[in-house]
Amino acid sequence: MATTGLLDKVKQNLIIDHTADDVLLNSYITAAVSYAESYQHIEEGYYTTNVMPATTEQAIIMLVSHFYESRDGSTGGFFADNVSASQQVWNTVNLLLRLDRDWKV
Template sequence: MALDTLLEKVKANLILSHTVDDELLQLYITAAVRYAESYQHISAGYYGENEMTPTTEQAVIMLASHFYESRDGSTGGFFADSVQAGRQVWETVNLLLRLDRDWKV
């Protein structure tokens, strides 16, 4: 899956219809994809040429959305009133990524 196809899915998740932040969102998507590749023990750039499973794609969408909503360094976005929200996002993302992890020793 090309990384740019994730942009529309992240924007839908964030309920964004404007294009003002597309460049910023693309940076967050790239960071989320790199995190997924690292966490899953696969080579950098793998998802630039290979399709993501639905669970990995959902993790990337969630993480990129979290980066966008938390860009000020807080737990951010709709969850600013919950101190545990930031941690819960990371736990959920890691659980999703674990399903496709390459368990090398």
């Protein structure tokens, strides 16, 4: 499976060294991968059997981290005092995902 190891990378990014939130993080990973596949115009489940480009992987790590840090509905994390932080995350994620997008017409 190409998405193996994402949990460890997300936990490293979030500086988490426990397993208490693994189920939650895995649900966020599933959602982020689904978003990436949809945004990139590739079939659902593509990244379960195909190599995930590094830029897409980074976008997913960022998006999962954002979901986790913002699970209470705020911008969350270190950027809670910045009202545009949430939009900045989405802009960056989408820019990264565009690099591996299938530009079908």
